Amino acid sequence: MQALTFIKSNKWEIIMRDSNRPSLEDVAALAGVSTASISRCINSPQKVAEPTRQRIQNAIETLGYVPHFGGRALARNRTNTIGAIIPTMDNAMFASGLQAFQETLSAAGVTLLVGSSNYDPDQEFDAIRSLLSQGADGLLLIGAARPEKTQAFLTQHAVPHVLAWCCPKTGHSPSVGFDNQKSGHDIAAHVLAHGHRKLAVICGLREGNDRATARVVGIKQAIASQSDAQLLGLEECKYSFEEAGAAFAQLLTGPEKASAVICGSDVLAVGALLQARKMGLRVPEDISITGFDDISLAQVTTPSLTTVRVPQHSMGRKAAEVLLALLNQEPGQNLRHELMTTIIDRGTLARI
Amino acid sequence: MQALTFIKSNKWEIIMRDSNRPSLEDVAALAGVSTASISRCINSPQKVAEPTRQRIQNAIETLGYVPHFGGRALARNRTNTIGAIIPTMDNAMFASGLQAFQETLSAAGVTLLVGSSNYDPDQEFDAIRSLLSQGADGLLLIGAARPEKTQAFLTQHAVPHVLAWCCPKTGHSPSVGFDNQKSGHDIAAHVLAHGHRKLAVICGLREGNDRATARVVGIKQAIASQSDAQLLGLEECKYSFEEAGAAFAQLLTGPEKASAVICGSDVLAVGALLQARKMGLRVPEDISITGFDDISLAQVTTPSLTTVRVPQHSMGRKAAEVLLALLNQEPGQNLRHELMTTIIDRGTLARI
DNA sequence: CTGAAAGCGCTAACAA
DNA sequence: TTGTTAGCGCTTTCAG
Secondary structure (H helix, E strand, O other): OEEEEEOOOOOEEEEEOHHHOOOHHHHHHHHOOOHHHHHHHHHOHHHOOHHHHHHHHHHHHHHOOOOOHHHHHHHHOOOOEEEEEEOOOOOHHHHHHHHHHHHHHHHOOOEEEEEEOOOOHHHHHHHHHHHHHOOOOEEEEEOOOOOHHHHHHHHHOOOOEEEEOOOOOOOOOOEEEOOHHHHHHHHHHHHHHOOOOEEEEEEEOOOOOHHHHHHHHHHHHHHHOOOOOEEEEEEEEOOOHHHHHHHHHHHOOOOOOOOEEEEOOHHHHHHHHHHHHHOOOOOOOOOEEEOOEOOOHHHHOOOOOEEEEOOHHHHHHHHHHHHHHHHOOOOOOOOEEEOOOEEEOOOOOOOO | OEEEEEOOOOOEEEEEOHHHOOOHHHHHHHHOOOHHHHHHHHHOHHHOOHHHHHHHHHHHHHHOOOOOHHHHHHHHOOOOEEEEEEOOOOOHHHHHHHHHHHHHHHHOOOEEEEEEOOOOHHHHHHHHHHHHHOOOOEEEEEOOOOOHHHHHHHHHOOOOEEEEOOOOOOOOOOEEEOOHHHHHHHHHHHHHHOOOOEEEEEEEOOOOOHHHHHHHHHHHHHHHOOOOOEEEEEEEEOOOHHHHHHHHHHHOOOOOOOOEEEEOOHHHHHHHHHHHHHOOOOOOOOOEEEOOEOOOHHHHOOOOOEEEEOOHHHHHHHHHHHHHHHHOOOOOOOOEEEOOOEEEOOOOOOOO
16 A cells, blocks of 8 residues: 655655554644644643644544554653463453453553463563563562562562552552451361361462462461361362362372361362262262352352352452552552452351 | 663763663663664574674673663564453453463463453454554454444454454454354254254344354254254343343243253353252253353353363464464465364253 | 664654 | 654664
8 A cells, every 4th residue: 555645855755654554744744733733632632722633633533543552652651551460361260350450451541461470480470571571561460479580570670560369468569459368267267167177178289379378378277276176188289170189089098087178269179079079979968168269160069169259350450440550650549458358158068 | 760871972971761771772882882783682693793692691681671662663663462352351251262372472472462342342342442552463353243343444454363263254354263153053953963842042142242143043043954843932141140040030931841941151051050950940851951162160060061162272372373473474374264163961961 | 793873653842 | 822853762774
């Protein structure tokens, strides 16, 4: 395609343009104003007289003008883009929080860049660098634990970021999340209150995963505080039905049988539930199982899962708000938001 | 913070720089070479002599230099960013395809921008404009049906894009997906082959959703081709357990009862299943239910769901590959990839 | 193999 | 209210 374009030399020429994309200058020429006015008209319309605005608008529309991202980013030194790095979108654990995050951003005219870490600190570091090099103005990160290297990078580059799914008491990062340890404690206490004394735990791989770690700490704490209770076993595995099933089977291998298995995630709990059924165990008559997260899986199993509800949606929304406020330098913001989890009693926890 | 910077005027000065971010010029000064060499060293290292390369590398590292996104995007007129617009990440239907898409992109050094449409053509249009204005080099779009306005925009701006979750026979857009109509036909034929003759259907809102529409067309076709079979009712609703449950109840309202309910999505099927249980109906003894998608929900219900498996993962990966090839102008690419769906027989379809 | 310099498209300070 | 103009940081011919 060919386009009529205004050249620096002040003459009109027919030249090749990449897919005919009009520039500010084209619009300016057509509207008979300077490029500055166009820019103003786009970025602060009130600074431009109504009739001019009209003409410019027309020119923009007839040309189908869209501001060039690179030019704008270069001039403003800001991209209006925010990155989120989550372990994976593959399980519903983060997906709906991310959805809320994205919607809130989008409403504020900010676009979401997504990277994933697969629960691997190195991959997370790469993703951070990658998203930053793509111009992300700020970052959403899951959890608070990361290697020194990553921390240093974050502070060295003064990356605006908020932590989600956690609410660290130490550190200076803004956060929107919940107390994993307390929630772990709560669900374990709940199980104990149902009369269970021989417990077992299935949790995700804890290395580098502070949420999984904290939940277990909380669970252990609750068990320890009940003198006649004991933790018969603890299995770590990936977040898959299969691995959780294997972990569950392993747990039932010992001489003493647990009456309840507390799981660090619904995915693990469902894996355990499926395996229990496979082994001919009735839940919760023969064994109780609890989950964590309250993703949609939890309500469709039979019996449905007693679990801990994590306010994913409000967490995602709030995280976006905090990050946005951070980027806009809004003062007086509360930088640490602790949300509450609640225990959802359904059918997998028996009273004994 | 203050930084030592090389100024056009050729003298050294102490000046203020935004958060001390080093530029190419800083690196050049420190390494004692021109900015061009740095640029080369980064983008095509083989074009630079080994010793120089070393010095430059050092300079880059000691300064912690990261190329500025805007500058690069402006000069190259390319962002290395691809946008995906999906109805929602909230349900697992798209999340894992998106995850595969992202991973493949990431491996190629391309970053993913995410927008969502909520199944609304207008929102999709906005998202397209938004992602494009954020510099997306290409787009992943779900389904083939969109308003004239959107189509026109896409062609006018010559937006490289690939369609997923569908494989339209018409139109010029590259696509990676499966035949929704055929898959709908297949599952219905499968149900018929099990002896069912009185059928009902629950599907998603079909307006603007070609996947949902095509699936129903296929289902109807299969039913029509079996002379003694009849479609007793069809309900449309949103993809939620609640709405699907209501639709299911509505379907069982008439004088004649269906022996099988074919659902356009696992979410709908699970909603129906839950409702059936609530109504005291045994599945599949009293009524059969089938799903579509084979998301993880499908394997955890009791009984687990007979459904159609959609190859989400390979679809996401392949879509990324096609889009990447498109952007790199790689010739001789096959631009229409039809993947196969398979029926997964589990426990919700009875033989009668 | 390396350097000089001309932009890429847009914004914002300064003038008018 | 509008225009002029100097960059923003990087890539890329074109010379050397």
